[in-house]
Amino acid sequence: MIRSPRLRPYISFFRLRFLGGMQYRVAAFAGILTQFAWGAMNLLLYTAFYEADPTAFPMGFEQISAYVWFNQAFLTMFMLWFLDADIFAAIRDGNVAYELVRPLDLYRMWFVKNLATRTAKVVLRCLPILVVAVFLPAPYGLTLPVSLGAFLLFLLTMMLALVLVVAFCMLIYIVTFYTMNPLGVRIIATSMGEFLCGALIPIPFMPDGLRRVVELSPFGAMQNLPFRIYSGHLSGAEMWWRILLQVFWIAALILFGRLLMAHALRRVAVQGG
Amino acid sequence: MKLYLRYLAIHFKSQMQYKTSFFLTLIGQFLTAFSTFLGIWVMFTRFSSVKGFTYPEVSLCYAVVLMSFSLAETFFRGFDTFPRMIGNGEFDRILVRPRSPVFQVLGAKIDFTRLGRLLQAAVIFAWAIPRSGVVWTAANVVTLCGMILAGSLVFAGLFLLYAGICFFTLDGLEVMNIFTDGGREFGRYPLSVYGDAVLRFLTFVVPLALFLYYPFLTLLGRSESLLWRICPLFALLFLIPCYAVWRIGLLHYRSTGS
Amino acid sequence: MIEVSHLHKTFRVARRNAGIGEAVRALFRREYTEIHALDDISFRIADGEMVGYIGPNGAGKSSSIKVMSGILTPDSGSCVIDGCVPWRDRRAHVANIGVVFGQRSQLWWDVPVIDSFDLIRDIYRVAEHQYHTDLDELCDLLDLGEILRTPTRQLSLGQRMRCEIAASLIHRPRIIFLDEPTIGLDAVSKLAVREFIRRINRERGTTVILTTHDMQDIEALTERIILIGRGKILLDGALDALKAKHSALRRITVRFAPGTPSPAARPLPDGITLLSADEGRAEFGVDTARLSVSAAIECLTRDIDVRDLAVTGQSTEELVVSLYEEFRI
Numbered sequence: 001m002i003r004s005p006r007l008r009p010y011i012s013f014f015r016l017r018f019l020g021g022m023q024y025r026v027a028a029f030a031g032i033l034t035q036f037a038w039g040a041m042n043l044l045l046y047t048a049f050y051e052a053d054p055t056a057f058p059m060g061f062e063q064i065s066a067y068v069w070f071n072q073a074f075l076t077m078f079m080l081w082f083l084d085a086d087i088f089a090a091i092r093d094g095n096v097a098y099e100l101v102r103p104l105d106l107y108r109m110w111f112v113k114n115l116a117t118r119t120a121k122v123v124l125r126c127l128p129i130l131v132v133a134v135f136l137p138a139p140y141g142l143t144l145p146v147s148l149g150a151f152l153l154f155l156l157t158m159m160l161a162l163v164l165v166v167a168f169c170m171l172i173y174i175v176t177f178y179t180m181n182p183l184g185v186r187i188i189a190t191s192m193g194e195f196l197c198g199a200l201i202p203i204p205f206m207p208d209g210l211r212r213v214v215e216l217s218p219f220g221a222m223q224n225l226p227f228r229i230y231s232g233h234l235s236g237a238e239m240w241w242r243i244l245l246q247v248f249w250i251a252a253l254i255l256f257g258r259l260l261m262a263h264a265l266r267r268v269a270v271q272g273g
Numbered sequence: 274m275k276l277y278l279r280y281l282a283i284h285f286k287s288q289m290q291y292k293t294s295f296f297l298t299l300i301g302q303f304l305t306a307f308s309t310f311l312g313i314w315v316m317f318t319r320f321s322s323v324k325g326f327t328y329p330e331v332s333l334c335y336a337v338v339l340m341s342f343s344l345a346e347t348f349f350r351g352f353d354t355f356p357r358m359i360g361n362g363e364f365d366r367i368l369v370r371p372r373s374p375v376f377q378v379l380g381a382k383i384d385f386t387r388l389g390r391l392l393q394a395a396v397i398f399a400w401a402i403p404r405s406g407v408v409w410t411a412a413n414v415v416t417l418c419g420m421i422l423a424g425s426l427v428f429a430g431l432f433l434l435y436a437g438i439c440f441f442t443l444d445g446l447e448v449m450n451i452f453t454d455g456g457r458e459f460g461r462y463p464l465s466v467y468g469d470a471v472l473r474f475l476t477f478v479v480p481l482a483l484f485l486y487y488p489f490l491t492l493l494g495r496s497e498s499l500l501w502r503i504c505p506l507f508a509l510l511f512l513i514p515c516y517a518v519w520r521i522g523l524l525h526y527r528s529t530g531s
Numbered sequence: 532m533i534e535v536s537h538l539h540k541t542f543r544v545a546r547r548n549a550g551i552g553e554a555v556r557a558l559f560r561r562e563y564t565e566i567h568a569l570d571d572i573s574f575r576i577a578d579g580e581m582v583g584y585i586g587p588n589g590a591g592k593s594s595s596i597k598v599m600s601g602i603l604t605p606d607s608g609s610c611v612i613d614g615c616v617p618w619r620d621r622r623a624h625v626a627n628i629g630v631v632f633g634q635r636s637q638l639w640w641d642v643p644v645i646d647s648f649d650l651i652r653d654i655y656r657v658a659e660h661q662y663h664t665d666l667d668e669l670c671d672l673l674d675l676g677e678i679l680r681t682p683t684r685q686l687s688l689g690q691r692m693r694c695e696i697a698a699s700l701i702h703r704p705r706i707i708f709l710d711e712p713t714i715g716l717d718a719v720s721k722l723a724v725r726e727f728i729r730r731i732n733r734e735r736g737t738t739v740i741l742t743t744h745d746m747q748d749i750e751a752l753t754e755r756i757i758l759i760g761r762g763k764i765l766l767d768g769a770l771d772a773l774k775a776k777h778s779a780l781r782r783i784t785v786r787f788a789p790g791t792p793s794p795a796a797r798p799l800p801d802g803i804t805l806l807s808a809d810e811g812r813a814e815f816g817v818d819t820a821r822l823s824v825s826a827a828i829e830c831l832t833r834d835i836d837v838r839d840l841a842v843t844g845q846s847t848e849e850l851v852v853s854l855y856e857e858f859r860i
Contacts, residue, residue, distance in 0.1 A: 030447040037451045041459050044467040048323050049316060056319040183294050187301030195308040207318045276653040283650055287641040290682070362635050368602045370654055371626040377654075527618065528604045529542065 009109065013116035018123065032128045039072040039129070043140055058204040061139040063231040067202050069133040069142045070227045074158070076121040078165050078223040080197065081190035084114060087173050088182045097268060107261050110173065114166045146232035153243070157226040160246050165222055167253035168193075174257055177264035198224035204233070218253060221246035276372075280380035288385055295386060302389025306339055310397060313461060324466050329404035330493060331462055336397040337417070338460035338485055341424025342453075343390035345432065348425075351382035352432035353453075355439045358382075359526075374523065375516075378436070407492050416488050416502055423484040423505030428453060430515035431479070437515070440522030456481050463489060483508035533576040533599065533706070533738070538608035540569040540594055540762075568594040569605060570762035578705070581732050581739040583753035583770070587855060591762040592742050596708050599740075600630050613705060626655065629699035633711030636691065637698055638683040644694050645679040648701060655702035662701065669697045673727050689720025696727065706738040707731070713745050725751045746847040758854060765858045770847070777850050781817045781824055782806070785831055786839040794831045803827055811838075 046064050050057055059067070076082065087110055090096045099106055133142035145151035172189050176182040194200060196219035203214055203224045214220045225242055228234040234242060288295050313335060317328040326334075346353065358364045358381065367377045407413060435449040456479075464472050464486040475482040487501035543563040568591050576582055586592050597603035598610055601617035601624050610617060615624040638647040652662050670676055673693045683691060692712060699707060709728065713721045729752060732739050741752060749756060749770065756773070758766040766773070785794055788811070795808035799815075802822030806814040817827045824842060832840065845853070 034447045034450050034455075038455060041455065041467060041471070044471060045459070045462060047468075048462075048466040049320050052320050052323050058319070181293055181297070183297040183301065187297055187304060191301060191304035191308050194305075195311055200308065200312045201315050205319065206315050276650075279650050279653050283639055283642055283646055286646065287639060290641040362632060365597070365602050366630075366632070366635070366637055368621070369600050369625045369628065369630045371622045372654055527602060 010112045010116050013113050014120050017117045017120035028124050032125055035072040035075055035125065036129055036132065039068050039133070042068045059202065059233055060231075062143050063228070063233045064202065065133075065136075065140050066142055066231040067227045069129065070230070071199065071223065073126040073129040073133070074122055074223065075199075076125060077118045077162055078197070079199065080165065080168065080193040081186070082118070082121075083169055083172060083182075083186065084110075084117065087113075088176060091173065091176050092180060092182070094268075096265075100265065100268070106265070107170065107258055111166055111170060114169055115162065118162060118166070143231070145230050146235075150229055150232060150235070153239070154226045154230040157229055157243060157246060158223075160243075160250060161222050161226055164218060164246060164250050164253065167250055167257060168218060168222075170257045171253060171260070174261045174264055177261075177268070193219060196220075197222040202227075204228075215242070216245070218249040221249050277376075277380060281383060284383040285385060298386035299389040299392075302343075302386055303393045306343075306390045306393035309458065309461060310335065310393070323462065326463050326466075329401045329406070332397050332401035333405045333407070333492075334463050334485065334489055335461035336394045336401055337420050337424065337489070338457055339390055339397070340394035340421050341484070342428050342457040343387050343394060344421070344425035345428035346390070347384055347387040349379065349429040349432045350384045350387065351378040351380070352429075352436040354382055355436035359439060364526075368527075375433075375519070405493070408494065412502070413492050416492055416505075419503075419505040420484045420488050423508045427480060427484060427508050427511055428456065430512045431456070433512075433519050434515040437519035437522035440526040452479050452481070460485050480508040480511050532578055533574075533610075533612045533740075535575070535595075535599070535610045536573040536608060538569045538572040538595065538598060538610060539606045540567075540598070540603070541606060542566045542568055567762040569598070569608075572608070572759070572762070572764055574757055574764060574767055576738060576740065578738055579732070579736045580755065581728075581753045582741065583749040583756040584740055584742045584759065585744075585749065585756055585851065586759035586765075590760045592759055593710070594762075595759070596630075596710065596740070596742065600628060600708060601625055626702065627705050629702070629704035629707040631695050631699045631707070631709045631712055633692075633709070633714045636683065636695060638691070638694055640684050641682055643680050643682055644675075644686070647683070647694075648679070648698060651698055651701050657702050661703075665701065665703065669700060672730055673697055674723070687720070689716045689723065692716060692720065692724055693727065696724065700731065700737075703735070704737065706740065709739065709741045709743075711743055711745075712741070713743065713748055721745075721747070728752055746851055750847045758851075758858075760855070760858050766854065773854075774845075774847070774850060777845060777853065779818055779820045780845050781819055781827075782843045782845070783815045783817055783824075783827060783831060784839075784841045784843070785813050785815070785835070785837060787811060787813075788836040788838060791836045792834070794835050800830055803830070 043065060046061070046068070050061055090099065096106075130142060135141065145154060172182070172185050175185045179185060196214050196217065198219075203211060203220060206214060221242065225234070225246055229239055310332070313328070313331055316323070317331070321327070323331070351358070355378065358378065363381065367374055367381070370377060402409070431449065431453050435446060435453070438446050438449070459467065460481060464475050464482045472482055472486065484505040487496070487504040490496040491498065491502045542565070544566055545563055572591070572595055584592055584596075594603060598605050599612065599617055601621040604618040612624060613627060617624045637651075638644060639650070648666065670679065673696070675693065675697060678686060678690050678694065683694070686694065696709070696712065712728065713724055716724065725748060728739060728741075731737050739752070741748065743749060754769055754771070756766070756768070756770050757764060787793065793808060793813055795805055795813040799805065800822065802818045804816045806816050808814070815827070815831060817824060828840065
């Protein structure tokens with residue numbers, strides 16, 4: 001068991017959420033089934049488009065299959081609209097003032113809580129989906145990674161993508177300090193974000209101009225990156241450059257989030273909660 | 274009816290208490306539906322057609338399913354949020370009142386923000402109707418209205434089924450999303466796109482195709498079949514098993530409580 | 532008239548132990564325990580009676596209320612209320628009862644109270660003229676006046692509870708079930724709510740069944756209590772008789788100069804028990820059947836530098852605690 005003081009809050013949050021999620025076994029099974037059906041329907045749809053014009057396809061069909069199954073398996077880990085209602089409530093009711101009294105770094109605590117919630121939710125769900133997907137007939141199934149290197153980079157960029165998604169969500173929470181009503185930011189971030197990060201349609205399908213912009217934005221460095229590395233759609237220099245960009249965005253969003261939060265909390269302190 | 278109007282009024286009044294949130298949520302619903310539409314647009318920037326359906330035709334199909342769904346979601350939302358109603362004891366309150374539980378659940382939640390999707394559907398209709406190549410004869414207009422109406426009732430039936438199952442699981446059953454949210458998302462393409470097996474399933478088991486696919490073909494002039502035109506009527510038969518499950522669930526609830 | 536006889540109800544409850552391993556196991560197999568929520572419950576309540584229905588949490592109170600209000604179907608036994616079997620003729624039955632769940636509101640949070648009342652009128656199909664007379668009367672009794680135009684979310688807890696009760700009376704029910712009607716209220720609001728319940732009972736002849744943990748409610752309102760524990764009726768009788776039976780106990784509190792010898796330190800005669808003691812203060816229980824109060828005082832104050840002395844009877848609160856202890860619930 002890991003006993004590092006930095007990890008301990010993560011582990012206790014994870015335990016809490018994991019046990020909480022376990023209570024609803026029907027819901028867990030149902031969730032897996034739903035995501036599986038969702039993936040299957042998506043693949044059937046891509047099949048129809050593939051039949052219409054295979055040359056217009058920006059990815060190999062097996063690559064799209066991998067993308068679709070990963071997207072379903074890790075849905076709860078990456079979805080942008082999955083935000084913590086408690087945090088919004090704490091900000092709105094001013095209870096955040098009490099949190100400031102505690103000897104904790106609030107940014108890190110929220111960050112860790114979000115990381116833990118997302119991983120706890122995904123742990124139960126991803127395996128069954130991935131296992132079934134592996135056994136599906138080609139080209140609909142999940143193929144093995146193109147190389148061991150690609151697989152290791154896939155794992156690395158997955159973790160980084162999760163950190164990036166949480167760093168982005170942190171910005172949504174923090175902006176609420178200023179707007180008080182979380183809805184506006186949430187709505188734009190989530191409705192457009194889902195589209196831009198490739199949760200609805202893989203980014204390579206977008207028209208070139210839009211695609212280039214999206215790929216430079218933080219959205220392009222979210223789940224889209226590991227999924228494409230796994231299947232070999234990204235490799236070589238382009239891949240390294242995108243990983244670098246991903247690291248850059250993580251650093252930038254965290255830095256920006258911390259600065260903004262420090263400013264917001266000073267305001268809270270001045271207003272007296 | 275008078276009581277239902279009173280429910281409508283009280284919900285409207287309540288939601289108008291928080292105008293900012295109301296309009297923001299409305300816009301959110303509009304935008305979420307819009308991002309799905311963007312998805313269709315993205316695909317058609319690469320492909321000229323799918324299974325013989327063009328971009329305006331697919332858009333028309335999406336508008337139909339979106340409008341049906343948002344109507345159902347606005348007025349039948351009580352069933353959609355039913356687990357909460359059981360969880361917080363609100364349903365017990367309903368049972369100690371001398372009116373039909375179905376009617377009271379309907380009245381318990383009417384969410385006007387969901388009309389944001391309806392608005393999006395209207396916009397897409399406005400764009401797609403002149404471009405779809407459909408000849409707007411009286412028969413076609415009636416068919417289109419029938420499709421939307423039957424569609425919202427089929428979605429309502431799905432919500433009712435979901436609520437009926439909640440009596441047993443006491444927690445929302447996510448599987449139902451495959452047909453409700455999934456119906457909305459995947460119904461944006463004519464259902465034949467997904468292959469024969471899926472089409473058959475969506476014809477005979479969960480009859481989304483009966484209001485969304487067959488009459489759609491007659492609208493586009495690809496079929497002359499009168500039977501296909503009146504398919505939305507058959508879709509309504511789906512409400513019978515849904516109601517039966519609700520009744521069984523209610524009996525179960527009243528024998529186990531909690 | 533409420534006639535309940537031999538009601539039984541058993542629930543199956545999933546059991547789960549702590550720990551991740553257990554949770555994983557429970558995903559696939561669940562163990563159940565049976566709980567007898569109602570175990571041969573029988574009683575009879577006449578029209579116009581006011582009855583306190585008490586017992587600790589999980590004793591079966593809410594299950595029996597649910598049966599009587601038609602929400603829950605029992606496994607066996609019968610319950611006839613004004614000629615109706617609640618769970619069989621639910622709709623007809625609930626038109627004649629009112630239910631106040633103390634912790635859940637039936638009022639719409641964001642709109643003025645009167646809008647909720649109007650809605651309830653339509654739900655129960657109350658005739659217009661009756662509604663107006665009744666509403667006036669209720670407003671008068673409960674001092675609602677201005678409150679009616681205020682959105683529920685802006686009301687104090689006491690105001691809200693009065694509105695809740697009024698809302699349950701709009702359709703003139705013959706029986707009203709009140710679940711914790713004074714929970715969380717301040718002293719003044721509690722008095723107002725109690726007074727209102729008493730008047731409703733007296734002036735309209737409404738049968739009142741009250742479940743509460745607040746013994747002052749019981750004392751102020753009811754003549755009869757039914758005590759339920761672990762699904763069984765443990766006691767059913769007049770509050771006064773019960774008190775008389777347990778009234779043999781007195782409590783003597785002695786205050787004395789700090790630093791002087793304490794009466795708690797001496798050997799105590801039969802019939803006196805030490806309840807608590809600290810610096811300058813000691814409390815004793817006296818069983819008057821074995822020792823008179825004067826003898827006890829005499830014994831406790833001898834050679835003591837007494838500053839103050841008080842003799843008190845047992846409160847209803849203590850009575851119920853001793854009943855719970857007696858029945859081990």
